[in-house]
Amino acid sequence: MASSGSYPQALEELILSLRRLPGIGSRTAERLALAMLDWTAHDLELFGAQLANLKKRLRFCDSCGNLSEAPLCRICSDPRRQTDVICVVEQAGQIPVFERAGCFRGLYHVLGGRIEPLEGRGPGELRIEALRRRLEGGQVRELILATSPDVEGEATAAYLADAFRGLSVTISRLASGIPVGADLGFADSATIAVAINARRTVGGGSG
Amino acid sequence: MERQPLQTPGHQPENSGGSLRSLILKQFRNYGHAELEFKPGLTVLLGPNGQGKTNILEAVHYLAFLRSFRTRQIKELIRFGADGFQLQAGLAAAVAESGADRLSVTFGRDRRLFLNGAPMDKGSEFINQFFCVAFIPEDIELVKGPAAERRRWLDMLTGQLDRSHLRDLHAYNHALKSRNAILRQFGKFDAGSLDAYDQLLARHGAAVIQNRRQTVGRLASCALADSAVLVNGTLEYEYLPGLPKSDPSASADDHPAAGGDDAPSAIQGRKLQEAYLEMLVQNRSRDLRDGVTVWGPHRDELVIRLSGRLLSAYGSEGQCRASALWLRVASARILREYTASPQAALVLLVDDVLGELDESRRAAFWDQIQGGGTQIFFTCTAIPPSLTGRVTQTLHVSAGVVSTGG
Incomplete structure (x- = not known):
């Protein structure tokens, strides 16, 4: 609202486009657009080409639904990955989070959301049948449900656990609790409560 | 019965607990800017009707629950003509549940919460830093x-x-x-x-x-x-x-x-x-x-x-009012008895609910809720005889200005 008509049209249009990005207000959009004015023509052309190619080069992995440039994503086509364990996430954007941790060597499956009745999103809109086909292939021994720990995420996990109950696959749920390496004082009471309820024995007792 | 108070005997915060030590109101209801200091015990807010006594109780209630006891419309809390309000409370150290002794809420375009100066995202974590029970006429509901x-x-x-x-x-x-x-x-x-x-x-x-x-x-x-x-x-x-x-x-x-x-x-x-x-x-x-x-x-x-x-x-109006009053007394008692943190402050806000009680019942009411480090704020137009010897501090409220003198 602050920028209407104060700049030449070419700049104004760029500002409007930038404002559509999450977390970008009108002031930030103006600053970004003005900063780009200082770029060389070559850099701007490269940036423009990257934007133009974004949807041309990217697609979804045929197997797991991850973002990919090839029919199979880099994870699914990596022969070193364990193929007997699948981690189910809501969005493709969550896969890099697991990858950065570096400890999970299995494959992923992107649901493309979760069951959200209040948004009218039912299980039919999620990639559940694709997951079933992967499980029925017989190679998978364990399914890790990594949906978020809120009402919809829990309900979606419960749905999947029920849906695949008949298959000979171990189904597990990601643990919740105290952030590793963090001071206990920074954990909120909800996290502490979950961690207390899901505590584990480390020794003592004879029974 | 798991009816064991978690307080260790002899460790009762007898009047030493205090609790709410200071309150700052900015652009809140009819207050432009008021800074109040409180003593432990019973504080009387004295003044004619319509001067802003209840607004002070409302401010304390808002800091405890992030909600008013009178309205769901947050805009009503903002002083006429202002863009937002700010409330700050100082608690006696080590009284608050989380060890926090400074609470602050600003409400402008959005709500901002601070605990000891550190911003806090979740209202659910901010509330109940001190225990609060309000006694208000609407309690009959x-x-x-x-x-x-x-x-x-x-x-x-x-x-x-x-x-x-x-x-x-x-x-x-x-x-x-x-x-x-x-x-x-x-x-x-x-x-x-x-x-x-x-x-x-x-x-x-x-x-x-x-x-x-x-x-x-x-x-x-x-x-x-x-x-x-x-x-x-x-x-x-x-x-x-x-x-x-x-x-x-x-x-x-x-x-x-x-x-x-x-x-x-x-x-x-x-x-x-x-x-x-x-x-x-x-x-x-x-x-x-x-x-x-x-x-x-x-x-x-x-x-x-x-x-x-x-x-x-089947209850008469008087019976219903007295019973509602009792529910609040019981609330305070349950909080006292079952809290996990014996140092937790208990702040009672008493607003215009004793009208139907006779003098002996009023005295009984004060006997029930006073003591044990409980802090009480009471609004009235004149100090009633039942309060003789119970008041630790009197604040005079007049048109959004609070003073200690007459």
Whole structure:
């Protein structure tokens, strides 16, 4: 609202486009657009080409639904990955989070959301049948449900656990609790409560 | 009975606790900028009507609960012509539950919360840094109003002692709305979706029922005998979960004294959750037909009887008012008795609720709530005789200005 008509049209249009990005207000959009004015023509052309190619080069992995440039994503086509364990996430954007941790060597499956009745999103809109086909292939021994720990995420996990109950696959749920390496004082009471309820024995007792 | 106060004997914060030491109001109601200092004990806010006495109580209440006791419209709290308000409270050190001694809320375009100067995102973590109980004329609705009023009272009280209750309640309400959405769009959603949300409803619904039942059990056990000082007759409380009568889990609840606090709560909770889930499955076809979840804690009722008769139906205006007053006294007592942190401050806000009591009952009321480090704020137009010898501080309130002198 602050920028209407104060700049030449070419700049104004760029500002409007930038404002559509999450977390970008009108002031930030103006600053970004003005900063780009200082770029060389070559850099701007490269940036423009990257934007133009974004949807041309990217697609979804045929197997797991991850973002990919090839029919199979880099994870699914990596022969070193364990193929007997699948981690189910809501969005493709969550896969890099697991990858950065570096400890999970299995494959992923992107649901493309979760069951959200209040948004009218039912299980039919999620990639559940694709997951079933992967499980029925017989190679998978364990399914890790990594949906978020809120009402919809829990309900979606419960749905999947029920849906695949008949298959000979171990189904597990990601643990919740105290952030590793963090001071206990920074954990909120909800996290502490979950961690207390899901505590584990480390020794003592004879029974 | 798990009726063990967690305070160690001899470690009672006898009047030393203090609690709310200072309060700053900016652009709040009729206050432009006021800075108040409080002494422990009983503070009287004295002045003619319409000067802003109750607004001070409202400010304290807002800092405790992030809600007003008078309105849901936050805009009403902002001073006329201002863009937002700010409230700050200083607590006596080590009194607050989290060790925080500075609370601050600013409400402008959005709400910002600070604990000891550090920003805090979640309101659910900010609230209840000190225990607060308000005694207000509208409390009569607790007795005469619909069941939702009593549920809200139970939930606020239970949430003060156990933050997880409000989380379970919030999750239950969210899951309930979601399940109802599924019921209305069945076809787009399959039976598996309903199964999944049934599990969530049972998990959180059972927790809500169990927590509320525990609070009613505490109400009955720790606050029954003394009610006679305010109310003629015997007050009885019965918690009726919003579950079908034929259900075994519901019939167990008809005898809260038997089931009550005795059974190990984890086992009891799991049993209730299973019975709850079974109940949902049994009622599914009816729910699908009606497009709404019929049974659940959204229909819980707390029945209050006076000498065997339903208070809301048969009680006189005076009996209802006295009983509502007693519910608040009992709240304060439950907070005192069952808190996990003996240092926790208890702040009572008393606003214009003693009108119907005679002098001896007023004295009995003060006897009930004073002492043990409890801090009290009381508004009045003239200091009543029943307060003689009880007041530690008098503040004069006049047109949004507070002074200590006459």
